[in-house]
Amino acid sequence: MKILIAGAGIGGLTAAMCLARAGFDVEVFDQVSELRPLGVGINIQAGAVRILSALGMEPALAATGIETRELRFANRHGQTIWADPRGRHAGLPWPQFSIHRGELQMILFETAKKIVGADRIKFGRRIAGFEQKGSKVVARFVDRAGNPVETAEGDLLVGADGIHSAVRAHFYPNEGPPKWQGIMMWRGITVGKPFLDGATMVQAGHHTQKFVCYPVSRRHAEKGEALINWICDLHMGDQAMLPREDWNRPGKLADFLPRFENWKFDWLDVPDVIRKAHTILEFPMVDRDPLPRWSHGRITLLGDAAHPMYPIGSNGASQAIIDGDALTQELLMGGDPEAALQRYEKRRLPPMARIVESNRRKGIDIMLDIVEQRAPQGFDDLDAVLPPQELEKIVADYKQLVTQDRETLLKLANAQ
Numbered sequence: 001m002k003i004l005i006a007g008a009g010i011g012g013l014t015a016a017m018c019l020a021r022a023g024f025d026v027e028v029f030d031q032v033s034e035l036r037p038l039g040v041g042i043n044i045q046a047g048a049v050r051i052l053s054a055l056g057m058e059p060a061l062a063a064t065g066i067e068t069r070e071l072r073f074a075n076r077h078g079q080t081i082w083a084d085p086r087g088r089h090a091g092l093p094w095p096q097f098s099i100h101r102g103e104l105q106m107i108l109f110e111t112a113k114k115i116v117g118a119d120r121i122k123f124g125r126r127i128a129g130f131e132q133k134g135s136k137v138v139a140r141f142v143d144r145a146g147n148p149v150e151t152a153e154g155d156l157l158v159g160a161d162g163i164h165s166a167v168r169a170h171f172y173p174n175e176g177p178p179k180w181q182g183i184m185m186w187r188g189i190t191v192g193k194p195f196l197d198g199a200t201m202v203q204a205g206h207h208t209q210k211f212v213c214y215p216v217s218r219r220h221a222e223k224g225e226a227l228i229n230w231i232c233d234l235h236m237g238d239q240a241m242l243p244r245e246d247w248n249r250p251g252k253l254a255d256f257l258p259r260f261e262n263w264k265f266d267w268l269d270v271p272d273v274i275r276k277a278h279t280i281l282e283f284p285m286v287d288r289d290p291l292p293r294w295s296h297g298r299i300t301l302l303g304d305a306a307h308p309m310y311p312i313g314s315n316g317a318s319q320a321i322i323d324g325d326a327l328t329q330e331l332l333m334g335g336d337p338e339a340a341l342q343r344y345e346k347r348r349l350p351p352m353a354r355i356v357e358s359n360r361r362k363g364i365d366i367m368l369d370i371v372e373q374r375a376p377q378g379f380d381d382l383d384a385v386l387p388p389q390e391l392e393k394i395v396a397d398y399k400q401l402v403t404q405d406r407e408t409l410l411k412l413a414n415a416q
Helices: 010-021 046-054 058-064 101-120 166-171 218-222 270-275 316-332 337-360 363-374 388-401 406-415
Strands: 002-006 025-029 041-044 070-074 080-085 097-100 126-133 136-142 148-154 156-159 179-192 200-206 209-215 226-235 280-287 299-301
Touching: 002 010, 002 136, 002 148, 010 025, 010 046, 010 101, 010 316, 025 101, 025 148, 041 046, 041 101, 041 316, 046 058, 046 316, 058 097, 058 101, 058 218, 070 363, 080 363, 080 388, 097 101, 097 226, 126 166, 136 156, 156 166, 166 299, 179 270, 200 363, 218 226, 226 270, 280 337, 299 337, 316 337, 337 363, 337 388, 363 388
Parallel strands: 002 025, 002 156, 070 200, 156 299
Antiparallel strands: 041 097, 070 080, 126 136, 136 148, 179 226, 179 280, 200 209, 209 226
């Protein structure tokens, strides 16, 4: 069976490797002329690292990124609300990694060239159209100028072409632009001193003003430094104009730094970290409404093409990785390929829709808003502000929703 994949991002390459390792003939197409290590930081949850480890990537990930020890939530005064061990530090068989997105992309690409074949990953090819002809799918690819480059035929087509997916738009032509609720993000990377234990991811503040930070480089850590990935979220107002999301849009300190000037914690000087960034990028926090279906005959969606979501709980890339594994498992069951795509959709679409909707309601970050509302000036006794039972329920419900709870992950480990 030959499977065409439109998109060589995190989800597309992972799916290609899972499928190729399972014995399927895979071809991957991407519109960029070459893959480059672009972007900022990213977290890969243990449940997704399970899949990358099975593909042989854990040594490269460990040599490049930081094995995340803890996820910590704090108020805007830097006081800890909740701290949770991650990955192996939580007793799981796999780690969680914080890593530069570009370096993760290149690790995926180098591994994919070995598993899928370098000649099976093609660049300078944007999917421009496709049609199903009996048991085959014929896809047309063009270059950046719109000139025809290649026509490919396969048994299945997987749209892994991101939030602006052409495959998704084919089936939902009137969907419109991504949804925005007024939150702008500024992202940067700063070389600084290690904070806390040198391997902690922190989310501080509340829904309308939040600061996220975590180290992403083992090379820097070995020199006694921290390459700190950071994100500033600010609610700009529901009526603010939505700019086109573009990771290459330069950000301006004057647009957000004044709001964070007094965020000087015992463990981190936030404005100092922001000022020392080499580059600052601006990006609106967007998603799309859940779809009624992903699969149409012999064509399906995966990753951000299927379920773009707000970056809450570090789920975007992790869930795209899990999609590729799930799709492979369903196809390995054999039988009618269209039925396999329907099973994949049934398995993945409902939980992804719930995560999208939960993240719109702030997801696990709701604890930050509760503490801000009940104790805006800080607290002396957290239990009096957010009782342990209430906090534990928020955490447990979200972990179960995103299948990152300990019980589910240990079942997966035992099944391998």
